[in-house]
Amino acid sequence: MTIKEILTQATKKLQLSCQRPRFEAELLLAHHLKKERTYLHAFDNKEVEDIERFEALVERRANHEPYEYIVGSASFYDIELKVEQGVLIPRPETEILIDLVAEIIEREKITSIAEIGIGSGAISVVLARKFPNLKIIATDICDTPIKVAQQNIKTFGLEKQIEVRKSNLLDEVSESIELVVSNPPYIAQDFILESNVVDYEPKEALFGGVVGDELLKEIVLEVKKRGVRYLACEMGYDQKEPMEQFFISLGIKNYRFYKDLAGFDRGFVVVF
Numbered sequence: 177m178t179i180k181e182i183l184t185q186a187t188k189k190l191q192l193s194c195q196r197p198r199f200e201a202e203l204l205l206a207h208h209l210k211k212e213r214t215y216l217h218a219f220d221n222k223e224v225e226d227i228e229r230f231e232a233l234v235e236r237r238a239n240h241e242p243y244e245y246i247v248g249s250a251s252f253y254d255i256e257l258k259v260e261q262g263v264l265i266p267r268p269e270t271e272i273l274i275d276l277v278a279e280i281i282e283r284e285k286i287t288s289i290a291e292i293g294i295g296s297g298a299i300s301v302v303l304a305r306k307f308p309n310l311k312i313i314a315t316d317i318c319d320t321p322i323k324v325a326q327q328n329i330k331t332f333g334l335e336k337q338i339e340v341r342k343s344n345l346l347d348e349v350s351e352s353i354e355l356v357v358s359n360p361p362y363i364a365q366d367f368i369l370e371s372n373v374v375d376y377e378p379k380e381a382l383f384g385g386v387v388g389d390e391l392l393k394e395i396v397l398e399v400k401k402r403g404v405r406y407l408a409c410e411m412g413y414d415q416k417e418p419m420e421q422f423f424i425s426l427g428i429k430n431y432r433f434y435k436d437l438a439g440f441d442r443g444f445v446v447v448f
């Protein structure tokens with residue numbers, strides 16, 4: 177079968193599971209052939225080898241498995257990160273959190289921070305690359321994120337800057353730190369998610385409790401208790417009001433919320 181023929185067939189198979197079936201078929205075929213997408217257009221009469229292996233990739237995508245898990249990597253900020261099932265696929269909105277934290281680190285000349293819930297390493301790896309003198313202690317409660325984050329840290333040669341610890345929140349972090357950053361699980365337990373998310377991505381990375389903001393509130397309490405000056409967190413689009421009430425109830429005065437590019441409330445920075 178030629179590239180042209182196999183793309184037509186794959187596009188049909190992806191019709192129900194993908195918003196852009198032709199585009200995704202091309203991405204998968206380019207990955208299978210280890211070529212750029214432009215190659216497919218230039219050589220569309222070329223015979224494709226090992227068709228069964230390509231069809232297996234298409235089948236996985238037709239079953240709603242995220243593209244990033246199928247190819248084993250995700251584009252984030254200015255890098256490609258290794259990902260696999262068991263690790264959250266980093267989302268573009270988290271790039272905003274990184275930029276806000278980077279501003280604080282630069283302005284306040286911060287050199288030691290902690291991340292709660294490292295996942296693939298997206299936040300810590302990007303921050304460590306931006307600030308070569310920054311030391312990060314990053315925690316996670318799950319083994320797969322710890323393993324994958326360590327692989328990404330090694331790929332970018334950041335072993336001297338980022339240390340990963342298996343820990344609930346900051347339980348295993350006794351060092352003094354200046355800032356905590358986190359994109360914790362913040363979705364309510366009964367929130368209906370799309371199949372590609374709920375059937376494939378780890379529950380520990382998605383659900384923050386019955387209401388959804390329970391872990392966010394625990395993080396605020398923990399960081400306040402430790403006397404860390406700055407906390408920056410991502411949150412859900414509907415959590416501004418309960419989080420603001422929570423800050424007020426704790427007597428926290430210096431906080432601000434930020435929005436994502438779609439205009440939804442997406443997180444906050446607290447100065448204790």
Ligand SMILES: C[S@@+](CC[C@H](N)C(=O)[O-])C[C@H]1O[C@@H](n2cnc3c(N)ncnc32)[C@H](O)[C@@H]1O
Nearest residue numbers: 266293294295316317318321344345359380381
């Ligand atoms: C939403 S993911 C974020 C991953 C990554 N930081 C990112 O932004 O792509 C949340 C991560 O927090 C971890 N996690 C959940 N509860 C935790 C806890 N109590 N303590 C530490 N990590 C936790 C999950 O395993 C998951 O890797």
